[in-house]
Amino acid sequence: MLAQFNFPTTILFGTEALGVFGGRVAERHGNGPMLLVTDEGLVRAGIADRVRRVLEAAGVKVELFAEVHPNPVEADVVAGARRYRDTGCTGIVGLGGGSPLDAAKVVAVLATHEGSLLDFDAMRGGDARITSALAPVYAIPTTAGTGSEVGRSAVVIAEATKRKTIVFHPTLMPRIAVLAPELTVGLPPHLTAATGFDALTHAVEAYLSVGYHPMADAIALGAIELVVAHLPTAVADGADLEARGHMLVAATMGATAFQKGLGVVHSLAHPLSTRYGTHHGLANALLLPGALAWQLAHERASFTDDLLARYRRIARILDPGASADDLPRLLADFRRRVGITETLAETGATHDDVPALADEAYDDPCHRENPITLSRDDLAAIYRSLLDATG
Template identity: 40%
Template sequence: MTHDFNTLRATWSFPTVIRFGSGSISLLPKACTEQGMSRPLLVTDPGLAGTPMVAAMLEDCRKAGLGAEIFAQVKPNPTGGNVEAGLKAFRAGKHDGVVVIGGGSAMDAGKVIAFMAGQSLPVWHFDDNGPGWKDAALDGIAPIIAVPTTAGTGSEVGRAGVIVNEETHQKIIIFHPKMLPAVVIEDPQLTIGLPPHLTAATGIDAFTHCLEAYCAPSFHPLAEGVALEGMRLVKEYLPRAYKDGTDIEARGQILIAASMGATAFQKGLGGIHSISHPVGALYDTHHGLTNAVVMPYVLAFNRPAVEAKIGRLAAFLGIAGGFDGFLDWVLAFRRDLGIPHTLAKIGVDAARAGEIGKYAAIDPTAGSNPIPLDAAILQKLFEDAVAGRL
């Protein structure tokens, strides 16, 4: 059965309420009211803050009698300082909820702002590496509505936010179950303006989430099934969205794939992300693009543990040649989408390789790689990705 994505509207709850469809952004004021918000803070990034799209959301909320304001002091790799500034704005405006609008940066910052609105402990206490989330005060956590405008991170269905600690130059995953947005509005119309290079980088981010979740060694058959379908959607529809940004069906399917990736990675991630996180923190690179560049180097390293599994994946995706065929397809897929083959091409050198290895080894995602990782292995994988040694 086929669907017309120009008119399709659907709602499902997995893992939270998702209202999907072209034009579904019109539901935002009602969603705010349903979540008890009378003064929502709209958290976005500086690039989106001045766009007609965000202006229309703000106007619609105000027409509905909501005391909405915008906060947009969010860096591409959001920092603890961004969270502090957002909390100040939240409290000064007497806001009672957060609407996060944008890609992973705005999503992560906005979710952590909403979470920290109820906390007295410092944000770093809730590092996903430890049990700090159990110490959270629950009553003051603000409700969250997520409106993705890119299709990649899937942060709209996640229970965490990735924030840079400026003092240690580490990306810290801040976690709490109540950080999961109560409602997600997925409107493919909002992604039409995303340029091709960002469409590619964010779309491959979704693929990376699915791939690492599928390969993670933990037992979670449900997540594995979601990951498989997410990769099929990216393979089929990302080239279409890249070539024609107005293709609503392709845009919609990639939005779905992004949410599927973040749903699947509760099974685990791996070495791609454990390298990408410190690279982003130290070099301020785009997260999805960094993942896309690093992917084949970690995939090749993991071959002894995942070869049979990748063979099954390749067959499902209609790719001949087992592991070798799949790796060749990944390289061609990246190339066709304009993704560079090396980190050097995106401004990353090997001068801080030791730091990258050290920080990658303690990143929470390293523990779910199919083959055990340590700082020396991760440093070498990083150096290989800088130089293009595959």
């Protein structure tokens, strides 16, 4: 057996992290310039200007690129790569939630390689086409969910297919991640809950996924414990820096853990974002309890003793006396506790959409690391069961 473990990103954490960051960039890039990849919301909120001032105070010039949309599309990253080249930038700072951070990584690829987004699609062998040194990426998350600040992949919707395209390469990992709790206090409760459930789903799926990675397993369990302990507080009191800080750490831990793998929930969630614009974290929240419940109900014979023990261990973080079978209900209860009450039907999905959704989900690679092997028909059945659910 061979297993390989990698955890290389430098992480700066705390209320002083952002202030230190400018000097770290100056040490590596001199006066730059750096391309600051973000979105208009963070420009309006003044957060982009705050980061710009930190960099400029350290002598680093900044070029602002704020044309990233939620669920970023190919045109966003093509424009960003063009701006990077035209302005002679030497590195990229991604600022925001998962969309700007993922966009920053793909800009790093397109700015240094010829080709379209699909040329670098990991499912088409695109990682082998990433042969030149990439533009260095630095990441400053303003949500606690995706963990893209420590990830080796990025997801952008391709123009030709209208589907999420995964770009993967070990050198896509940001050089430095800045976890500054104060940058997340303005996130409203519902987005705090949705992004927090994204972090939770990463950790749950990583812990349950196939493969041998004891470090990832331990990190995933730690992330689950942090989310369960601190997400309700972060939702109820967005100014609580302690809760916000714990959630940033949980998100980073969840993404570190999922280098082991994810699972069927992510495959089911991705089409909801491309088709209906559903926030990725919300999609995960709507799917996670039901997808686990469906597998327990319909694939129980495929559950190993180890998998049942893993379900039980997660369940007991939520309720010390719980069994493996309690896990879906406990996750649904926790979802309601943080204020997520929507149903799958409220995304706009219908029973008529299920065949196309199942096709897209089955083509998504995440479910290949699910502990239970599921067919296209199984994925369709999970969608249908959740569309019939009332909450």
